[in-house]
Amino acid sequence: MIGVFDSGLGGLTVLKALHERFPGHAFLYLGDHANVPYGNRSSDEIVEFTRAAVDTLFRRGCRLVLLGCNTATAVAARRLQQVWLPGSGWTGHNVLGIVAPTVEAATQTPWAVATPQYPQKYNSDLIAVFGTTRTITSGVYREEIRKRCPRVEVVQQICAHLAGAIEDEAPESILDRLVKDGVDDLLAQTGGNPPHRAILGCTHFPLVEHLFRRHLPPFTRILSQPEVVADSLEDYLARRPHYTDRDAGTPPLQVLTTGDAGEISTRARVFWPAVPAFGHALVPRP
Numbered sequence: 137m138i139g140v141f142d143s144g145l146g147g148l149t150v151l152k153a154l155h156e157r158f159p160g161h162a163f164l165y166l167g168d169h170a171n172v173p174y175g176n177r178s179s180d181e182i183v184e185f186t187r188a189a190v191d192t193l194f195r196r197g198c199r200l201v202l203l204g205c206n207t208a209t210a211v212a213a214r215r216l217q218q219v220w221l222p223g224s225g226w227t228g229h230n231v232l233g234i235v236a237p238t239v240e241a242a243t244q245t246p247w248a249v250a251t252p253q254y255p256q257k258y259n260s261d262l263i264a265v266f267g268t269t270r271t272i273t274s275g276v277y278r279e280e281i282r283k284r285c286p287r288v289e290v291v292q293q294i295c296a297h298l299a300g301a302i303e304d305e306a307p308e309s310i311l312d313r314l315v316k317d318g319v320d321d322l323l324a325q326t327g328g329n330p331p332h333r334a335i336l337g338c339t340h341f342p343l344v345e346h347l348f349r350r351h352l353p354p355f356t357r358i359l360s361q362p363e364v365v366a367d368s369l370e371d372y373l374a375r376r377p378h379y380t381d382r383d384a385g386t387p388p389l390q391v392l393t394t395g396d397a398g399e400i401s402t403r404a405r406v407f408w409p410a411v412p413a414f415g416h417a418l419v420p421r422p
């Protein structure tokens with residue numbers, strides 16, 4: 137069983153793509169609605185919330201957990217992989233983030249190749265990245281893209297209140313205004329030049345992709361993070377089939393929240409009618 141974690145509803149955009157891609161695999165989702173949004177929180181809080189959630193998913197039988205959250209990936213993934221996991225006692229378990237597959241897709245360069253390669257080193261595209269405060273200030277997208285494609289220009293834009301507004305079910309007019317402001321601010325940074333590609337670097341943002349499409353120049357292609365994450369996981373699992381070899385007999389889709397299960401079930405069905413009812417999860421924190 138594979139765990140998928142997000143601060144709230146956003147990771148469901150990733151879960152849905154994975155469920156559709158791997159109908160025979162079992163997925164367990166955990167949304168930390170008790171603490172959403174993460175995007176403007178301190179690094180220590182994000183690391184601690186993410187660690188506790190991953191630990192909970194491991195306890196419930198997942199051997200692989202995917203952080204379906206850019207903020208948790210940008211801030212916590214490396215610390216969990218390199219510091220916490222080796223000493224945690226969870227031998228044979230692993231944690232993956234979603235920045236690596238997104239950078240791979242944006243640069244058309246495998247993650248393991250962290251230096252410029254021909255012909256990518258001649259790539260001089262303009263790439264836009266929209267994200268939460270913590271994801272953008274971490275600089276991870278700019279740094280990892282430019283390692284592989286030093287001539288690519290990466291323009292980053294914080295959308296500080298968008299994930300929270302999506303979680304709060306803000307009216308479409310407010311969401312439209314937040315997206316338009318983000319796109320206008322980004323285009324002010326580029327001097328009006330349209331980016332070649334846009335990364336919606338927050339898993340909540342695909343829920344308002346139609347608004348990004350409305351306000352971004354028609355020239356700009358929006359990279360679908362849920363799809364590139366599914367592509368990457370397909371490749372990863374093909375080389376490590378043991379993570380899913382006990383899935384037979386396990387329900388293909390289970391969803392949990394640290395918030396109010398009834399309320400979250402209703403909200404989640406608005407954009408994914410087939411999602412099962414949420415259960416409540418207690419995530420012990422120290």
Ligand code: DGL
Nearest residue numbers: 146174175206207338339
């Ligand atoms: N969906 C998350 C992300 O991909 C976090 C949004 C938030 O909680 O601020 O960044």
